[in-house]
Amino acid sequence: MSGVLVIAEQRRGELRPVSLELLGAAQALGGLPVAVAVLAPNPARFVPALSVPGVAEVITVELAISEFDPDTFESAVGALIRARAPAVVLMAHSVDSFGYAAALAARHGYGFATDVFKVERTGGELIATRGGYGQKVNVEVDFPGRDTVILALRANVFKPPEGTAAPVVSAFEAPAVESRSLGREYIEPPGGDDVDMSTAEFILSIGRGIGEEAKVAQFRELAQALGATLGCSRPIADAGWLPKSRQVGQSGKTASACKLYVAMGVSGAIQHLAGMKHVATIVAVNTDAEASIFSVAKYGIVGDIFEIAEELRRHF
Amino acid sequence: MKILVAVKQVAALEEDFEFRADGRDVDGDFLVMDLNEWDDYSLEEAVKIKEACGGAVEIVAVSVGPPTVDEALRKCLAKGADRAVRIWDEAMRGSDSIAVARILAAAARAEAPDLLFAGVQSSDQAVAATGIATAGFLGWPHAAVVSQFTYTPGAATAVLRRELEGGLLHELEIRTPAVLTIQLGINTPRYASLRSIKQAAAKPIELRTLADLSLNAAEVGEAGSSARVRRMYVPDKGRAELIEGSAAEQAKRLAAIIRESTGAA
Numbered sequence: 001m002s003g004v005l006v007i008a009e010q011r012r013g014e015l016r017p018v019s020l021e022l023l024g025a026a027q028a029l030g031g032l033p034v035a036v037a038v039l040a041p042n043p044a045r046f047v048p049a050l051s052v053p054g055v056a057e058v059i060t061v062e063l064a065i066s067e068f069d070p071d072t073f074e075s076a077v078g079a080l081i082r083a084r085a086p087a088v089v090l091m092a093h094s095v096d097s098f099g100y101a102a103a104l105a106a107r108h109g110y111g112f113a114t115d116v117f118k119v120e121r122t123g124g125e126l127i128a129t130r131g132g133y134g135q136k137v138n139v140e141v142d143f144p145g146r147d148t149v150i151l152a153l154r155a156n157v158f159k160p161p162e163g164t165a166a167p168v169v170s171a172f173e174a175p176a177v178e179s180r181s182l183g184r185e186y187i188e189p190p191g192g193d194d195v196d197m198s199t200a201e202f203i204l205s206i207g208r209g210i211g212e213e214a215k216v217a218q219f220r221e222l223a224q225a226l227g228a229t230l231g232c233s234r235p236i237a238d239a240g241w242l243p244k245s246r247q248v249g250q251s252g253k254t255a256s257a258c259k260l261y262v263a264m265g266v267s268g269a270i271q272h273l274a275g276m277k278h279v280a281t282i283v284a285v286n287t288d289a290e291a292s293i294f295s296v297a298k299y300g301i302v303g304d305i306f307e308i309a310e311e312l313r314r315h316f
Numbered sequence: 317m318k319i320l321v322a323v324k325q326v327a328a329l330e331e332d333f334e335f336r337a338d339g340r341d342v343d344g345d346f347l348v349m350d351l352n353e354w355d356d357y358s359l360e361e362a363v364k365i366k367e368a369c370g371g372a373v374e375i376v377a378v379s380v381g382p383p384t385v386d387e388a389l390r391k392c393l394a395k396g397a398d399r400a401v402r403i404w405d406e407a408m409r410g411s412d413s414i415a416v417a418r419i420l421a422a423a424a425r426a427e428a429p430d431l432l433f434a435g436v437q438s439s440d441q442a443v444a445a446t447g448i449a450t451a452g453f454l455g456w457p458h459a460a461v462v463s464q465f466t467y468t469p470g471a472a473t474a475v476l477r478r479e480l481e482g483g484l485l486h487e488l489e490i491r492t493p494a495v496l497t498i499q500l501g502i503n504t505p506r507y508a509s510l511r512s513i514k515q516a517a518a519k520p521i522e523l524r525t526l527a528d529l530s531l532n533a534a535e536v537g538e539a540g541s542s543a544r545v546r547r548m549y550v551p552d553k554g555r556a557e558l559i560e561g562s563a564a565e566q567a568k569r570l571a572a573i574i575r576e577s578t579g580a581a
Contacts, residue, residue, distance in 0.1 A: 011480070067486060070448075070458055093444075095480045098436070098460035098497070102445035103452030105542055106414050112542035114443050127546065133329045133342065133440050138551045141543040180457035181490040184475075189483030202578050226574060238501035244483060254482055260577040262570070270442055281577045283570060284556065290331055299573060300556035301566045311567030 003033035005086035007077060008050060009096060010040050012186065013066065015049050018092040018153075020160035025153055026090055027054040027161065030121040035059055035084065037172065039076055041066050047169055052161040057168045067183040074100040076174035078108065081148060083172065088126060093152040105150050111143030114152040115270070135270055135292050155250075156274060189244060197248055200229035202260045205248060207233040207272075209265020209286060209305050213241045219264065222309050225316040231255070233266045249275035264305040268293030317469040318374045319362040320429035321397065322420050322447065323355040325381055325388040326440040340545045351388040354435025356395075358498035360505040361465055362433055363396035369469045374398050376427055380408060380419050386521050393516035394508035400519070401427075405526040407533035412541035413441075417449030419536055422529035424454055430469070432495045436461050444497075451495035458495040459488065463502050467492070 004026045008019035019036075026034040035057040038046045043060035050058050061076055077100070081089060091097045093115045105112035111126075118129035125142060128151055132139040143149045197203070204223040210216065216236075223230035230246060237247035248255045249272035255261070261279040265286060266272065273296050276282065284297035285308050294300045301308060326349070333346035359377065366373035377392035378401040379385050389400035403419055411419065424432055432454075434447030444460075451458030463479035474492055477485045479499050490496075508516070526533065534540065559569045 069488075070460075074452075095461045095478060098444050099448065099458070099478070102413065102417070102447075102449035103458065105445075106417055106449035106452035110542065112414060112445070114445055128543070131442070132548060133327065134442075136329050136550070137342065137548045139548050140546040142546055143543055146542075180494075181459065181488050184487040184489060187477065187485040187487060189485065202574075227578065234500060239504075247483070250481060260574065262574070281573070283573060285570075294556040295551075297556040299559055299570075301559045301570065303563055303566060307563040308567050308570070311564050312570055315568065315571035 002085060002087045003035060003056075004029055004088045004090060005081065005084055006034060006036040007089065007091040008036050008038040008046065009092050009094060010038065010046060011068075011096075013040075015046055016092065016094070017160070018094065018155040019050070020052065021155065021158040022090045022092060022153060023050070023052055023055060024160045025119055025158040028119065029088060029126075032087060032121070033057075035086075037061055037077075037080055039063050039073065039174070044169075051165050051167055053163050053165045054161050055165060055167045057170060059170055059172050061172050061174050063174060065183060067186070068096040068099060069179050069181060069183060070099045070103070071177055071179040071181065072174075074104050075177040078104055079175050080172055081108070081110075086148060088121075089148065089150045091150065091152050093154050097152050101150055101152055108148075109146075111146030111149030113141050113149075115154050116151045117154045117157045119151060119153070131270065135273075135295075136290070154274065156277060195229060195245055197229065197231060197246065197255050199257050200231070200255060201257050202226070202228045203231040203248060203255055203258050203262070204228035205231040205233065205261065205263045205266055206236055206242075207263065207266030208235045209267070210236070213239070215306070216241050218306070218309060222313055225313060228262070233272050234269065248272070255279070263293055263297070264309065266293055267291045268296065317372065318376060318427065318429040319365065320424055320427050320432045321355070321359050321362050321375060321377050321392065322432065322434040322450065323359065323377055323379045323388060323392055324352045324435070324438050324446070325349050325379065325385045326352045326438050328440065335548060339547045339549075341548060349384060349387070351391050352435050352438045352440075354437060354439070354498060354500060356505040357500055357502050358433035358435055359392055359395055359397060360503045361498055362431075363506075364503060365467060365469065366396070373469055376401060376429065378403065378420065378423050378427075380404065380411065380416050389521050390516045390519075391508065393519050394513045395506060399522065401522045401524060403524040403529065405533075405536070407526060408536045410538040410541065411536050412543060413443040413445040414449050414542040415536050415540035417446050418453055418540060419529065419531065420446070420450045421453035422531055423524060424450065426529065430493050431467065431474070432456070432493070434495065434497050436497045436499050447495055447497035454495065456493055456495050457491045459490055460497045461499050462496045463499045465496065465498075465502065
């Protein structure tokens with residue numbers, strides 16, 4: 001085939017939005033034919049959503065289990081790659097792909113790059129770009145001598161195709177596999193208090209820069225005065241200074257309604273930025289002028305968060 | 317029982333830095349090294365298992381890198397690792413996650429642990445692949461982004477929770493020996509006491525070479541990597557419009573932005 005094989009991602013019966021973004025990215029690969037595979041019980045139900053312009057084929061792979069399982073996915077996707085011999089395999093840079101993509105690439109000697117946010121193919125040469133050194137630099141990589149390259153793409157970067165199309169639909173039979181792990185159940189993230197970050201329009205968020213738990217109170221009071229919902233980055237929730245329900249960013253609650261995000265002392269780990277980049281107005285306050293958060297913020301203040309917080313409080 | 321904890325000495329950039337002459341990496345003079353944040357948690361998880369069963373567990377910290385990596389390994393010894401192994405050969409320079417995984421897999425075959433822990437990712441390159449690629453080379457069961465882990469030494473399986481996007485958890489049971497990549501927040505890593513830091517300074521760090529692990533030069537370094545770095549460059553800096561002035565002036569402007577964005581008068 002030597003085309004592009006896209007691995008769509010579903011969770012609990014819902015296609016994850018990144019699946020369509022992968023299809024958008026596939027179209028930028030110099031006109032290679034694009035096939036998208038979906039692995040799930042009763043996979044045909046996902047065919048309509050994946051039938052978008054640019055997709056030549058939807059491959060349904062029937063699995064006995066609906067949840068992600070490393071051995072099952074490694075075996076099924078591995079068999080699919082061997083059967084189709086794609087030049088490029090696109091998957092999401094997601095927790096599920098963390099669980100098998102590297103093992104697959106390692107075992108079969110495929111070219112491999114993760115968290116890719118730019119991909120191009122010129123004159124048959126594939127070039128992927130990712131971040132390095134805490135996203136301070138961009139790293140351009142290629143894959144000399146590799147017939148197949150697996151790229152795990154960053155979510156919320158590539159534009160999903162619009163419209164509908166009528167691709168060929170075919171079924172692929174995954175080889176039987178005896179999995180060495182057994183899924184038990186999903187557990188909803190623990191609450192802690194009754195806040196719903198997904199409906200908050202204005203979030204005032206605190207990060208590692210606050211330094212100690214005793215300082216949380218100052219920002220709680222400030223958030224209240226501003227009419228903001230108090231949120232936090234991962235280290236604050238991990239330390240137990242605020243409940244996990246207040247954590248925003250990719251591994252925290254999706255702050256989908258957020259329009260104004262004031263981040264104080266949040267340096268901006270990649271997962272945090274990825275989870276917040278949809279916000280229209282981001283204001284970052286940080287002592288470190290080089291903090292990654294300034295690269296996604298609309299406004300930046302390089303300064304002491306306590307001093308700024310104190311001064312800001314006077315205005316409300 | 318034995319737990320192998322794979323750790324990495326990560327590099328942060330100094331504020332002003334320069335690229336190497338070939339433009340394919342940052343000049344080593346501008347890097348500040350430290351133990352990867354995730355590895356602190358995976359080491360702690362191993363120490364917790366050891367403490368819970370009264371000590372019949374050997375914890376071996378292993379890292380691939382030049383002599384400067386000893387510093388990170390001593391930190392592991394101070395925090396509870398029983399032994400530290402550093403693997404190095406000049407041919408390993410430039411190894412990506414896959415090449416490092418091949419080296420770690422060879423070390424794991426020699427050590428034959430019951431569990432292998434690695435961090436979910438490293439704070440510098442954030443590839444999130446080394447642990448699971450190691451499992452791939454070993455052919456061992458594996459799970460990524462583990463935020464809760466329950467294992468009784470000697471048991472044939474472990475129970476864990478994977479932390480998915482949005483904080484959703486997925487619980488599963490996995491056979492051992494297994495490779496687990498450990499997520500931040502799974503525990504609260506301890507600080508090393510002054511006494512344990514002193515003791516760690518006196519402990520040996522065991523060295524392993526390519527030959528010790530029966531690897532050849534073509535399997536490691538750039539030759540054994542899954543991608544080739546063409547160039548590194550500083551991206552166009554984001555669009556943040558910096559608000560200048562005194563703290564009072566900056567706060568005043570911030571207040572105006574907040575009023576404007578929230579529609580408050």
